Amino acid sequence: MTHxxxxxxxxxxxxxxxxxxxxxxxxxxxxxxxxxxxxxxFLVDSAGVPSIASMVRVSVPATAMPDLTLTKTHGGTFTQGxxxxx
Numbered sequence: 001m002t003h004x005x006x007x008x009x010x011x012x013x014x015x016x017x018x019x020x021x022x023x024x025x026x027x028x029x030x031x032x033x034x035x036x037x038x039x040x041x042f043l044v045d046s047a048g049v050p051s052i053a054s055m056v057r058v059s060v061p062a063t064a065m066p067d068l069t070l071t072k073t074h075g076g077t078f079t080q081g082x083x084x085x086x
Contacts, residue, residue: 036057
């Protein structure tokens, strides 16, 4: 494959504050705006020129992980190695 198109690409403006020799960037507080995953972070100067991207990862806070229970029942029997069962 030589080309790809990511339909989920978009510009998400972030708030930030200057620190001594660095910048503190605040991620969106809502996971619907920036779902967990990898992102390219660009700084844009006053002339609108973007920097080279830094890769950052937005992760799910441990407190946001819901408990997940899956239950599946089946009234028939299964045989190891069985194929084509419905």
